[in-house]
Each structure stands twice: as C-alpha cells, then as structure tokens.
Amino acid sequence: DIQMTQSPSSLSASVGDRVTITCRASQSITTYLNWFQQKPGRAPNLLIYAASSLQGGVPSRFSGSGSGTDFTLTISSLQPEDFATYYCQQSYSTPLTFGGGTKVEI
Amino acid sequence: QVQMVQSGAEVKKPGASVKVSCKASGYTFTNFHINWVRQAPGQGLEWMGWISGYNGHTNCAQKLQGRVTMTTDRSTHTAYMELRSLRSDDTAVYYCARDAGLALFGVVVPGVGYYGMDVWGQGTTVTVSS
Numbered sequence: 362d363i364q365m366t367q368s369p370s371s372l373s374a375s376v377g378d379r380v381t382i383t384c385r386a387s388q389s390i391t392t393y394l395n396w397f398q399q400k401p402g403r404a405p406n407l408l409i410y411a412a413s414s415l416q417g418g419v420p421s422r423f424s425g426s427g428s429g430t431d432f433t434l435t436i437s438s439l440q441p442e443d444f445a446t447y448y449c450q451q452s453y454s455t456p457l458t459f460g461g462g463t464k465v466e467i
Numbered sequence: 468q469v470q471m472v473q474s475g476a477e478v479k480k481p482g483a484s485v486k487v488s489c490k491a492s493g494y495t496f497t498n499f500h501i502n503w504v505r506q507a508p509g510q511g512l513e514w515m516g517w518i519s520g521y522n523g524h525t526n527c528a529q530k531l532q533g534r535v536t537m538t539t540d541r542s543t544h545t546a547y548m549e550l551r552s553l554r555s556d557d558t559a560v561y562y563c564a565r566d567a568g569l570a571l572f573g574v575v576v577p578g579v580g581y582y583g584m585d586v587w588g589q590g591t592t593v594t595v596s597s
Contacts, residue, residue: 395583397512404562404590405504405512410583448512452580456528457502457514 363387363451367460374465380436382463384449389429393453396425396434399462400445408447409434439465469493471501471563471588478594479553486549487591489563496544497521500566500579503537503548505559506590513559517566517580518546521573553595560590 364387374380384394392412397405407416409425412432422437436443444467449460474488489501503515516527518537525537536549546563567582568575575581 393578393581395580397584399512404564404587405584406587407567407583407585410567411581416583416585450512450514450583452578452583455526456530457580459512459514462511 362456363390363454363458365449365451365458365460367447367449367463369463370461371464371466373467374439375467376439376441378439380439380443380465382434382447382449382465384427384432384434384460386430386432386451386453390451390453392428393451394425394427394432395450395452396423397448397450398443398445399448405448436465469565469586471565471586473561473563473588473591476592476594478596480597481554481595483553483595484549484551485553485593486547487561487563487593489546489548489588491520491544491546491565494565496539496541498570500568500570500575501539501546502564502566502580502584504562504564504584506562507556507559510559515548515561519570519573520546521570524573526579550593553593555595558593558595560592562590563588 366385394412396409399405413425446462446464500517502517518525538547564584565586567585
C-alpha cells in the first residue's frame with residue numbers, strides 16, 4: 362500500500378495568511394493526487410484533482426503543485442471559511458489511501 | 468443538481484451486518500463509479516472500495532475483503548454497501564462518493580480516482596455496540 366504522510370498535522374494561522382500543507386507519498390504517484398477539505402460534521406469536499414487542477418467552484422486562492430512523491434496545497438490568503446481539516450489522497454493504485462490530515466486552526 | 472442521499476443511522480451489535488444505501492440523482496448513473504469511504508470518530512478517512520455504475524464491477528480494500536459487499540441497482544440509481552461480522556472498530560461514519568471520472572463502457576481514462584471524488588453523500592453513522 363502507498364503511504365501518504367502530511368505535514369504539519371496541525372497549524373495555527375490568521376486570516377490573510379499564506380498557508381502551505383505538504384504531502385509525501387511512499388513511492389512515486391506521478392500526478393495521481395487529490396486534495397480535500399473537511400469541516401466538522403460534514404462530508405469532505407474536493408478542492409484539487411490531478412495534483413494541480415482546481416475543482417469547479419473552488420476559490421482560486423487554493424492551488425496545488427507537485428509530482429512524483431512530493432506535493433503541496435497552498436491557500437494564498439486564508440479566509441474565515443477555510444478553517445478546516447485538509448486531506449491528500451493518492452489514486453495511483455488501490456487501495457486508495459489518504460494522508461492523516463492537517464487541521465488549520467485560528 | 469447532482470446528489471447522493473444516504474440511508475439513516477444504524478446501531479448494530481457485534482457480529483451483525485449493516486447495509487447502507489446511497490441514492491444518486493442528477494446524472495447518468497451508469498457513467499460513473501461510486502466509492503465508499505469511512506471515518507471512525509476523530510480519525511481520518513479510509514477508502515473501502517468502489518463499484519462501477521455501468522457493470523457492477525468492484526474493487527475493494529483487501530483488509531475488508533470477505534466482510535464487505537458492494538452492489539448497485541441500476542433501476543433505482545442506488546448503490547449499496549453491506550458490511551458483515553461487525554466489530555466495535557467498524558463504528559464510523561460511512562460515506563458514498565461519486566468518482567469524478569466519466570466512465571465510457573465502465574472504463575475511466577486514465578484511471579478511477581484520477582479526477583477525485585466530486586459529490587459526496589451526507590454520511591451514515593454506524594455504531595457497533597453490545
């Protein structure tokens with residue numbers, strides 16, 4: 362199974378900050394990498410697919426980059442509604458696996 | 468609009484089975500796969516498997532093989548996930564989620580999962596307790 366490691370596991374930030382979350386795969390997954398946002402009590406929401414493609418309806422302050430084993434999710438200017446937990450997920454091979462999550466707190 | 472509506476919460480005893488439904492609407496059911504993902508209390512996300520809306524082919528996580536069955540009813544646009552021999556560590560919120568890749572005759576290029584899971588059900592809480 363491909364292991365996905367996110368860092369940090371949590372971070373504190375302020376509105377307007379630039380936030381970067383990293384995700385590392387245990388082997389190359391080329392660009393088979395997706396990012397999700399999850400708020401408490403809600404289902405996850407797809408932000409980025411194929412490492413860097415913005416899902417329709419997602420604000421442009423979210424961006425993704427990387428290929429191979431190292432990936433980043435960047436929020437260019439954190440907004441109040443962005444406080445949530447973020448997960449990366451590889452779709453290169455089954456079982457599909459998620460990172461452990463990064464909780465973004467005020 | 469595209470929606471996935473799941474069945475209600477369940478409470479089961481250890482050793483029992485549970486069957487969760489996921490009714491899809493707003494899109495052509497046979498053109499997409501459906502994933503099942505679960506989340507234990509306070510924990511991360513765990514992929515359980517997917518099923519093709521076109522032909523019912525499945526790909527399930529090996530750790531659950533033998534205990535999980537995924538099916539679809541194309542006449543009602545509904546997917547089902549049955550988990551047997553329930554244990555306390557199966558207590559979780561279970562989600563269905565549409566794979567975003569368009570499947571032509573059941574095949575997604577370049578692969579199921581590449582375009583992410585774009586529409587999720589509201590989640591079904593399954594509690595396993597004696």
